[in-house]
């Protein structure tokens with residue numbers, strides 16, 4: 001599989017790392033307007049770094065676009081004459097619908113919309129995907145690509161905006177929760193490094209408990225909350241202070257922000 005990442009920025013490079021770590025490509029092209037900051041990737045024998053998107057499109061069959069929304073249409077316009085039936089076009093662009101992509105490159109292309117997150121670099125992305133009509137024939141291929149670097153779910157395009165908030169922005173939300181827990185641990189006497197180690201491994205354990213058991217979170221909470229114990233005391237205090245409510249309101253605010261910039 002020859003994969004091009006058009007726009008090797010924060011997300012594009014995370015995907016590149018995930019592909020390298022999972023041996024997910026026979027060769028890879030990384031493009032960026034100024035390639036100086038990513039030239040180190042050429043030390044991997046099968047990686048080519050170039051500012052030339054047309055070269056990358058001509059040499060690869062899987063094209064992953066990870067540029068800013070405002071640049072996407074003009075970049076597609078500049079390479080679309082090179083597209084063949086071998087190309088699978090995978091967009092990661094927030095708020096850019098399939099029909100807008102089709103408006104630029106036509107309906108007769110395999111188009112996948114994906115929403116990965118930066119944990120793709122360590123093989124742990126939650127990636128949601130959907131496709132245009134023709135792309136349905138390549139959705140299993142797209143799933144296979146993303147499943148090598150985490151977990152994927154096919155969803156209707158109407159849920160893509162919500163998936164962006166929960167999965168992509170979600171990395172930042174969870175980081176804040178881990179940081180806040182770390183700060184609490186420091187206040188209780190751990191040094192900063194130990195505090196973070198306790199917070200992140202406990203977070204990892206909580207997620208794994210749910211993933212492996214399929215249980216509802218409250219079932220696992222019931223196992224921890226000793227009657228009249230310290231856990232329920234802390235948990236109820238967090239809820240009095242609005243923990244669940246503030247998380248939900250934040251999620252909705254992120255969602256509304258995407259609606260706002262889609263109107264621009």
Ligand SMILES: NC(=O)C1=CN([C@@H]2O[C@H](COP(=O)(O)OP(=O)(O)OC[C@H]3O[C@@H](n4cnc5c(N)ncnc54)[C@H](O)[C@@H]3O)[C@@H](O)[C@H]2O)C=CC1
Pocket residue numbers: 006007008009010011012031032033034053066067068069071075092093094115116117118168169
């Ligand atoms: N950062 C994240 O966690 C996520 C981002 N996204 C989406 O992915 C896209 C990229 O986001 P980021 O990586 O955060 O942005 P970024 O700004 O870090 O990366 C975009 C890259 O595209 C490059 N670029 C600009 N013009 C180009 C051109 N003509 N040819 C080739 N490369 C060009 C820029 O130099 C930059 O390196 C956005 O549309 C964003 O909405 C989606 C999911 C998660």
Ligand SMILES: O=C(O)[C@@H]1CCC=N1
Pocket residue numbers: 094164168169
């Ligand atoms: O914050 C943003 O707008 C982008 C989309 C999801 C993650 N980063």
